[in-house]
Every structure is written in C-alpha cells, then in structure tokens.
Amino acid sequence: AQSVSQHNHHVILSEAASLELGCNYSYGGTVNLFWYVQYPGQHLQLLLKYFSGDPLVKGIKGFEAEFIKSKFSFNLRKPSVQWSDTAEYFCAVTGVRGSARQLTFGSGTQLTVLP
Amino acid sequence: GAGVSQSPSNKVTEKGKDVELRCDPISGHTALYWYRQSLGQGLEFLIYFQGNSAPDKSGLPSDRFSAERTGGSVSTLTIQRTQQEDSAVYLCASSFSPNSPLHFGNGTRLTVT
Numbered sequence: 001a002q003s004v005s006q007h008n009h010h011v012i013l014s015e016a017a018s019l020e021l022g023c024n025y026s027y028g029g030t031v032n033l034f035w036y037v038q039y040p041g042q043h044l045q046l047l048l049k050y051f052s053g054d055p056l057v058k059g060i061k062g063f064e065a066e067f068i069k070s071k072f073s074f075n076l077r078k079p080s081v082q083w084s085d086t087a088e089y090f091c092a093v094t095g096v097r098g099s100a101r102q103l104t105f106g107s108g109t110q111l112t113v114l115p
Numbered sequence: 116g117a118g119v120s121q122s123p124s125n126k127v128t129e130k131g132k133d134v135e136l137r138c139d140p141i142s143g144h145t146a147l148y149w150y151r152q153s154l155g156q157g158l159e160f161l162i163y164f165q166g167n168s169a170p171d172k173s174g175l176p177s178d179r180f181s182a183e184r185t186g187g188s189v190s191t192l193t194i195q196r197t198q199q200e201d202s203a204v205y206l207c208a209s210s211f212s213p214n215s216p217l218h219f220g221n222g223t224r225l226t227v228t
Contacts, residue, residue: 006157049216102148102163107158
C-alpha cells in the first residue's frame, strides 16, 4: 500500500516569504498526486493535482508543485505567501489501479503566515 | 447541485453507545470515501466505496466500525460501543471517478464522553 510523508508539521512565515512544503510518497507503481488545503473553518478543497505530463503543475492562488519521480517527491511551492494562505495543507497520493486506488493523505502541514 | 452533505454536524454521545453518521454524496459520483481527522493526526483513511465493487475496508480501525452504501448513493458509517478515542471529525468525500478530485463534506464532529 502507498504512504505519504509530510515532514513539516508546522511552518511559520512572514508575508512575502517563499514557501516550500515537502511531500514524499512510497509506492512502486504509477501514481496520481494531489495537494489539498483546508482553510480555517472550511472543508478540504483541491489545490492542484498531477496525473501525467509536465511534472511542474500549477494550481490555484499561485501555488505550484513539482513531481520528481526519482525522489518520490511532490513538493508544494509558492514564491510569495500571503496572510490568507494560512491553512493546513495535505499531500495525497493514489495508485492508478487495483487495491492502491484509495487516496492516502499525509499528516498535514499547518502553515501560519504572519502579517 | 449541492455538495457533499453530512449529518449530523455535531454528535455527543456517551461511551458505549452506538452512533450512525450519514453522508449524501454529490449525485452521480461513483466513488465515496470516509476519513477520520483527529487533532494532530491528519487524515486517516477508513473505507472506500467505488461503484458496485466490494468496498476497501482496510482502514477501519476495529470491528466496531462498519459502513454501508445503499443504492450507490447515501452512505452510513456506524460505530458500535463508542470509546473516547473515537472522538474525531469524520469526513466523507465523493468523486466522479476514482482518479477525479475529491469533494469533501463539512464533517461530523463526534465527541465521546
């Protein structure tokens, strides 16, 4: 079965700082990769996804993520964060076939952006 | 139409009682997931339904937990003989197909006293 590791549990940044949140997965087959975000008091929503093609994917609100297959990583980046980016961010992975189709989430990274 | 709907939004129950949590997915979505979100624990996969296939129950933490999905639509998660460690937010999500993005409900906050 697949697993996802997010090593940063809590990240605190000042506005305009650059962001990179780490995500590593463990699965031997082809994967689909996702980042979800949960803003305070709101439900989880999709930020961006990677299925195939260009490994650099762009999502909403200026976020992007790069799939590096050799490193089993899918790190989330944003050049300049805003106070409104304060939220919890979850990386998720699913295999593309069989019993690995269930979506597995990492433990999440709480991002706090100071004004 | 409407998004994923979960009820109740909050449930307080005494230890040892049974509870049922309901999820109404988005119409036409074939995939349905249950997750548990505990403070500091992230999202824990519980169970996954896909169309008429047998559900993937590999995430259910004990035999006190069960779930069903009737008619390929509404799902009910049942926790029998609740324990304090069952306290968490239980999230339901659905998607159009297995690899489509998930749409989450607002969750049911379960508190076992």
